[in-house]
Amino acid sequence: MTNGLNAMYTIWLREIWRFVRERERIVGMVGQPLLYLLIIGKGISATMGIRGAPAGVDYVTFMYPGIVGMSILFTSIFSAVSVIWDREFGFLKEVLVAPVPRWAVALGKALGGATVTTLQTVILLVLAPFAGIRLTVGGVVEMLALAFLLSLALTSFGLAVASRMTSMQGFQMFMNFLIMPLFFLSGAMFPLTDRVPAWMRALMHVDPLTYGVDALRHALYTGPVLEVMRAAQLVRFDLWTDIAVLAGLSLALSAIGTAAFSRAS
Amino acid sequence: MSAIVEVDQLTRTFGEVTAVDHVSFTVQEGEIFGFLGPNGAGKSTTIQILATLLPPTSGTARLAGFDVRKHAVEVRRQIGIVFQDPSLDSRLTAEENLRFHARLYGVPADVYRRRSEELLAMMGLADRRRSLVATFSGGMKRRLEIARGLLHHPRVLFLDEPTVGLDPQTRAAIWDYVKRLRDETGVTIFMTTHYLDEAEHCDRIAIIDHGRVVALDTPAALKRGLGGDVIYLRGPDLAGLAARLKQEFGLDAEVADGRLVIRTADAASLAPRILAGVGTGVESLEIKQPTLDDVFLSLTGRAIRDEEASPTDSVRAHARMWRNRR
Incomplete structure (x- = not known):
């Protein structure tokens, strides 16, 4: 067990080393949300408004937590998918x-990805004004805790998928048909209100990112x-509904991600 | 000396293909043991089984007394391994790669500091410890991997084709390092190669072909097994020369391709005696000592040759290019 915790810490530490080194990645990850x-x-916000929104609610104010959620989504998935690179370039064998x-390797990776994502979220705070x-x-503080929780779930999910993927080609499909819909349906760009068509409302309710973005709004407003x-x-x-969904999801997905990684390698 | 690697009737199949076929051998502690064979002979599969990365289909393999299947974690503690393809994180420095390894193997911090300094110096990398691995040449990466493989004091170091893809000068340098390593640390070295000249550096070699060990001995003994050296003589009267050799030395010589062929265990000492005895009838004398190439040829009926890069290699090279562009 000590051995496992030590290994977990080591894997986590490498993610941090790499994050500190790859400054260009940080620039890219902040540039896109900007x-x-x-x-x-x-x-x-200059040409359209949210139907039914009260006076003084700016679209950008509405959008900002969603964009933070988007950044968490993409950073988490990219962190997880780096195992494919590690496999391709041999480092995984080491x-x-x-x-x-x-x-321990899988959990270290997931926690490392979540930590890196949270650090990046800190940088996004400069865009709040x-x-x-x-x-x-x-x-x-509330937002960072939520970012970590959401990212842990998403990194674990990415790890489960990446464990079964042997090439970057498969990753493109994964991005287009799973990650982009997750983002679009999360309420990041437009709100989940009763005016949204029923079929879409249903999909938005099952998108886990919806609860992540909603929780971020609680924290940021x-x-x-x-x-x-x-x-x-x-x-x-309700904030506690969001937290319950995210916590349950983190637990379930980190278990699934760990199992998938252990089985695949 | 005692056996540190014991392999008994080891077999591994992939579907219809038998990659390793009832292989048995033992490696003594402190030995440089070579696995010689063409690409696809089953060398890497055997190493992967010994390193617990691949379970055997049947048979057993024990490392320092631990069964690779039942005590995988114990086995991993006992071994260091340098894979055929690089397995460094090129975005980290040499030192960070070593530190990562030390942490993963639970090497205490003070031991790590001393040992990494020692190994980097031995591998000639002390002045590059803070450089990113991405800036290293192929030979430097290989040396760093060897240093890393030794960081946790393994009892056996596996080197899977350690010199493949390196230029001759670098290959020779790697060999110097490996030999010094064995002499200074006493670590057992288990290596695979398909370069015959390199196999000569090993204490013992197992020749493997189509998943089977077809011969196992010291390089010298394997070559002796071919009937030793050959002396070729040319002269105006070969038949007469043969008769005189028979009479004076009791040698059976045969005429082939316009020359006289004499097989002997030790050509170096026989040649001067022949010249002293029948020298007047000899125009030229040529000695040929068998190479491991001849040994391989006589055992398998084929010559080992370096094959083209495998499809995976080119895919990797492509991926690397793509990545570097980003």
Whole structure:
């Protein structure tokens, strides 16, 4: 067990080393959300509004937590999928031949991915003023905890998929047919209200990212903004419902991811 | 010396294909043991089974007394391995790669510091410890991998084709390092190669073909098994020369291709005696000592030759290019 925890820490540590080294990756991961907020966000809020939204609710303010969710989604999946690179470039063999249990390798990887994603989310906080959001210490702490939870679930999910994938070609399919719909249906870009067609509303309810984005809205909107958003159904669920869904999902997916990785290698 | 690797009737099949076929051998502690055979002979499969990465279909393999199937974690503690393809994280520095390994194997921090310094110096990499592995040449990467494989004091170091794809100079340098390593640390070295000249460096070699061990001995003994050296003589009267050799030395010589062929265990000492005895009838004398190539040829009926890069190699090279472009 000590052996396993030590291995987990080692795998985790490597993710951190690499994160610190790959600054260009950080630039890319912050640049994309910035483009979304600046161009799509400002463009839409200048010409269209959210139907039924109260006065003073800016589209960019609505969109910002969703964009944070998007960044968490993509960063988590990319972290997990790096096992495919590790396999392709042989490094995975170095890990697999070491006297450590497979579950420790998988969990270390998932926790490492979640940590890196959370660190990146911290960087995204600098964009909050663009969205007219006032950050509070409590809100930031809450958001980072939620980001970690959501990312742990998503990294584990990515790990489960990546364990079965042997090439990057399969990854493209995975991105287009699973990850993009997850993002589009999460309520990040438009709210899950009763005006959305019923079939889509159903899909949005089963998209786990919906609860992640909703929870992030709880954390990022504070004071009167939260009240306004909640009244307009732009914050949809109760925070504890979101947390329960995310926690359950993290547990289940990290178990599945660990099992899939152990079986595949 | 005692046996550190014991392999008994080891077999591994992949569907219809039998990659390793009832292989048995033992490796003594402190030996440089070579597995010689063409690509696809079953060398890497055997190493993967010994390293617990692949379960055997039948038969047993024990490392330092531990069964590879029942005590995989114990076996892994006892071995270091350098794979055929690089297995370093090129985005980390040499030192970070070593530190990662040490942590994974539970090497205490102070032992790690001392040992990594020692090994980096031995492998000639001390001044590059803080460089990214991506900037290393093929030979440097290989040396770093050897250093890494030894970090946790393994009792057996597996080297799977350690010099493949390297230039002759680097290959020779790697061999110097490997021999020094064995002499200074006493670690057992189990290596595979399809380079015949390299197999000469081993204490003992097993020749493997189509998954079977067809011969196992010291390089010298294997060559002796061919009937030793050959002396070729040319002269104006070969028949007469043959008769005189028979009379004076009791040698059976045969005429072939316009020359006289004499098989002997030790040509180096026989040749001067022949020249002293029948020298007047000899125009030229040529000595040929058998190579491992001849041994392989006589055992399998085929010559080992270096094959083209396998499809996986080119896929990897492609992926690497793609990645470097990003």
